[in-house]
Amino acid sequence: MICSQTLQLLHFMRFWKYSTPQNFYPAAKKIAAVFFVLAICFGIPGLYVGFFVAPTDHQQGEAYRIIFIHVPAAWMSMFIYVVMAFWAAVGLILNTRLSSMLAQALAPTGALMTFLALWTGAFWGRPTWGTWWVWDARLTSELVLLFLYVGFMALRASIEDPRRADKASAILAIVGVVNVPIIYFSVKWWNTLHQGASVSLTKAPSMASDMLLGMLLMALSFWMYSIAVSMLRVRKIIRDRERNSGWLNN
Amino acid sequence: MDWGSLQNFIDMGGYGLYVWGSYLVTLLAIAIETFSLREP
């Protein structure tokens, strides 16, 4: 009942018109512009709260301020993977080119977020735990997530036919998304078994409300940025893959 | 949060290398990503 009404509304809004690369191409530019602005609108207050409102932490001093990048990047890395798998699955099931292009566009940004989560995790771990790397459950899972992203991009890159690449990488993404929770819980179990009752590296002790606010603002900023940059990338992909279509030469 | 001076801000209570090492790499990554997607 609700489903058919939503579909009617989308039809009324001419939503489905945007499901072709040709129609989506100009819309993506506008979306990118809007979301870049939104990223800055959340980012500047977020950084302000992070550096000028949130107080010094009792245990970690100023080092904890890395959390305002680390946690948003980690959240985005996981979120983008799920969204990427979703669009890849849609492209596989409905045989729509644009959905697969969107998945293709999301992967590098997701991988970048994963890298940032790992980098900032290492830089946070060095002063607080003494080593550049710890086999903490979250960091290890992030590392595995990076491998999943790289695998997705590598598979795409090694298949020459773009449609076959779309479908094959969709299967990989679906298998990956099913496995991510399994991998996470396995690594978590493995970690507690070997490390005992050590505090998780990524848990900021006693989250003051200012810290939480800063983190949420930065998370929103990262989210807006990811959308904006993915829109630009999907435009690049459309230009690349549709270059033999007549409409692109206008 | 009153830092007192710019030097204190940069110093980050002794953790300057780590905090700015994180933020600057992030900024660099974002800059590279955005610039690589510049439209001709």
Place this chain on the structure above:
Amino acid sequence: MRSRSVFLAVLLREFKISLTQKTDIATIFFFFLIVASLFPFAVGPDIGSLRAVGPGVVWVAALLSSLLALHRMFESDFIDGSLEQFLLSGEPLVLVVVSKIFAHWLITTLPIVILSPFVGMQFGLSAEASWTMALTLLIGTPVLSLLGSVGAALTLGVRSGAALTALLILPLYIPVLIFGVGGTVASLQGMETIGHFSILLAFLCLSLALCPLATSAAVKIALE
């Protein structure tokens, strides 16, 4: 044809083909032995340290051997057109795929599972721990074959297929590795292993239910 006869027909075919490729299969088996033997050279002959790394080493060696053997699953049938014939035959591809995976596991990995307790004892594992390890491998390596089949099917006919397959599926192997080694180590320390085996069996059920579907979808994509 009835499902069981399709399954058995493909299984029989795989056995007959493997008889002509005995050297290839034996190579994989000896690869396992060599990789496992490499570690004492790296770690030192002290039986205490070998016992500490033993379960992990044997499991990783088995895992890598399983990975190495993956190209045998679909590659030659893809190249000579047999895979396409399977698709065109009208029999459910999923059934053919399950049969191929099972045959692959029986031929390339089961010998490794059978030999593993003896390798375990070389690493100073107690008899009980060695048999536990063999059991974890018995349940875990089919999961590796099932997961690996997805990777093998996705990279059919793709350049740098072997390295790419490894990159794609090694992350997925991690949970199996964790609980396979975990169960062995628990047994070594005299602790309960029922939890580990339950989870390994769960992995087996899940992968048996889902992987053949993914693999046959991937095969169809490769044959388009």
